[in-house]
């Protein structure tokens with residue numbers, strides 16, 4: 001068994017490579033962006049790539065490359081079931097409805113006329129989202145019909161830029177004020193008003209659809225459960241001050257064995273249905289204790305994230321105290 005690994009410093013590949021070295025698993029480092037990548041991995045049995053939603057090149061072809069190699073009989077990470085819906089909330093809406101997952105009631109329209117008709121007889125507030133993005137950057141609370149109309153006009157007009165420079169600055173400023181980021185970060189945000197990100201430059205604006213969800217009043221946090229094979233790790237993310245959004249707040253709590261086990265068992269149940277190798281489930285609980293699924297992602301931050309948990313849950317919902325490296329589990333499961 002030989003694994004080809006696309007290496008991006010700071011990504012899961014750092015740990016995949018370390019683990020292969022440690023366990024003497026045969027591997028080779030490849031560059032997925034090479035035009036002859038398929039030829040280059042010919043002598044490998046597996047291919048792993050922690051592709052990223054904010055690298056425009058990855059969004060162009062990472063899934064296509066991975067699933068082509070999977071079709072050809074190689075083990076890949078992330079594979080089709082794990083990754084086709086990555087960074088695609090619209091795709092996930094259909095998938096969650098199809099498998100009977102408790103998705104927050106979600107609505108998508110592909111014409112201005114139908115969008116405007118719908119808001120005539122729906123209630124507010126609603127949550128507006130673009131299909132891609134993470135850290136809550138493309139998620140907004142829509143309090144009134146008028147706000148919704150503005151968003152609809154934009155969605156079917158000039159569209160939404162892939163990088164929202166004002167929102168970026170606002171986020172940095174709020175984090176700085178709350179002691180969660182440096183003044184340098186704010187300065188960088190000011191610089192970003194003038195210099196677009198590479199992603200913002202290379203990707204066309206988001207348009208041609210609108211996506212809304214019911215707003216679910218909750219207790220001020222979401223719960224992320226990451227299932228990798230037969231192990232699950234969980235953490236709580238508190239919302240930003242005077243906001244409703246948890247992801248990207250940087251305010252993490254680790255309830256460890258005290259977490260509500262319903263989240264863990266639901267995550268395992270859903271992951272079985274998905275047949276996925278690695279899934280981060282984002283749940284919220286409403287004020288009547290109903291659990292809703294917000295979104296999923298095969299990837300998650302690597303540093304200062306799951307590492308801070310003091311243990312994991314196994315499939316029997318038993319707590320296993322101790323340090324662990326989830327990226328190693330990915331390698332283990334792939335070569336098993």
Ligand SMILES: Nc1ncnc2c1ncn2[C@@H]1O[C@H](COP(=O)(O)OP(=O)(O)O)[C@@H](O)[C@H]1O
Nearest residue numbers: 127133134135136137213214215216245246247
């Ligand atoms: N329908 C909703 N009702 C209430 N809160 C929500 C809803 N959707 C998202 N949120 C909050 O906003 C945050 C970001 O939304 P999410 O869809 O997960 O976007 P992202 O991909 O940017 O993380 C979530 O972590 C959650 O706290």
Ligand SMILES: [Mg+2]
Nearest residue numbers: 135247282295
């Ligand atoms: Mg999220």
